[in-house]
Amino acid sequence: MTVPVEIRDAGLRFGERTLWSGLDLDVAPGEFLAVLGPNGSGKTSLLRVLLGLQELSSGTVRLAGGAPGVANSRVGYIPQQRAMDEGLTMRGTDLVGFGLDGHRWGTGLRGLARRRKRVAEAVAWVGAESYAGAPVGRLSGGEQQRLRVAQALVGEPEVLLCDEPLLSLDPAHQRAVSELIDARRREAGTAVLFVTHEINPILSYVDRVLYLVNGQFRIGTPDEVMSSETLSQLYDSRVEVINVGGQIHVAGAQSALCEDEPHHIGETV
Numbered sequence: 001m002t003v004p005v006e007i008r009d010a011g012l013r014f015g016e017r018t019l020w021s022g023l024d025l026d027v028a029p030g031e032f033l034a035v036l037g038p039n040g041s042g043k044t045s046l047l048r049v050l051l052g053l054q055e056l057s058s059g060t061v062r063l064a065g066g067a068p069g070v071a072n073s074r075v076g077y078i079p080q081q082r083a084m085d086e087g088l089t090m091r092g093t094d095l096v097g098f099g100l101d102g103h104r105w106g107t108g109l110r111g112l113a114r115r116r117k118r119v120a121e122a123v124a125w126v127g128a129e130s131y132a133g134a135p136v137g138r139l140s141g142g143e144q145q146r147l148r149v150a151q152a153l154v155g156e157p158e159v160l161l162c163d164e165p166l167l168s169l170d171p172a173h174q175r176a177v178s179e180l181i182d183a184r185r186r187e188a189g190t191a192v193l194f195v196t197h198e199i200n201p202i203l204s205y206v207d208r209v210l211y212l213v214n215g216q217f218r219i220g221t222p223d224e225v226m227s228s229e230t231l232s233q234l235y236d237s238r239v240e241v242i243n244v245g246g247q248i249h250v251a252g253a254q255s256a257l258c259e260d261e262p263h264h265i266g267e268t269v
């Protein structure tokens with residue numbers, strides 16, 4: 001069995017600062033891995049390494065299709081939801097089509113038809129048929145984000161990298177987008193790495209958590225990692241984790257880091 005993501009003794013440093021080191025992690029086909037941690041802990045940098053946009057300081061990463069990077073392996077990427085310029089006239093189907101690398105589809109009319117069919121399937125898969133023909137600038141944030149999911153999945157990736165894809169979506173759209181990602185990994189065995197500040201909207205899908213803090217990390221099931229004991233060790237300060245009605249609330253983590261931004265304590269979805 002091919003392991004979609006294999007990370008060995010990986011470290012990333014910027015100047016004097018070590019974001020993480022000694023990271024060993026295999027992500028299995030169909031596994032849903034949440035990557036958590038406070039601002040600046042190196043979550044996005046990990047995705048950038050896997051996308052081939054950032055070199056490691058030490059160690060190796062290997063993706064199912066070969067070396068890291070979108071161009072030479074089957075990797076899909078869903079960025080944070082950001083409102084697109086209202087004047088953007090590109091249609092939703094064009095946006096989704098950017099997720100296909102040109103040469104796999106051949107040239108000429110037959111290639112074009114195959115490409116169009118694949119885009120239509122991806123659009124249907126995220127339920128965006130009714131608005132995929134419209135200029136993306138006129139769509140709602142939730143609609144735009146569904147199209148970004150289709151764009152990430154249209155190439156049938158073995159690995160799906162998500163960088164806070166639920167940010168600034170309302171709870172209904174958060175649920176819709178999370179369900180789509182969960183369905184895909186179940187149906188197609190896509191390995192998911194999902195960077196987030198807020199685990200609750202995806203808690204029921206998460207198999208394992210990678211939690212990064214201040215150069216340290218823990219990997220394990222949500223129960224193992226999201227505990228008062230583990231997070232207190234990681235933050236080197238008293239952190240309380242309370243599980244209420246299936247939602248996890250973390251108290252004390254931000255004060256441990258003297259940060260302004262609260263983490264994890266969010267709305268109930």
Ligand SMILES: Nc1ncnc2c1ncn2[C@@H]1O[C@H](COP(=O)(O)OP(=O)(O)OP(=O)(O)O)[C@@H](O)[C@H]1O
Nearest residue numbers: 014015019037038039040041042043044045046197
């Ligand atoms: N190319 C770079 N050169 C120097 N420092 C960098 C570079 N890229 C990232 N950093 C620094 O590394 C740290 C981690 O950044 P990263 O974006 O990975 O954090 P994050 O955990 O995703 O944070 P957030 O939750 O705020 O998005 C930050 O302090 C950032 O300024």
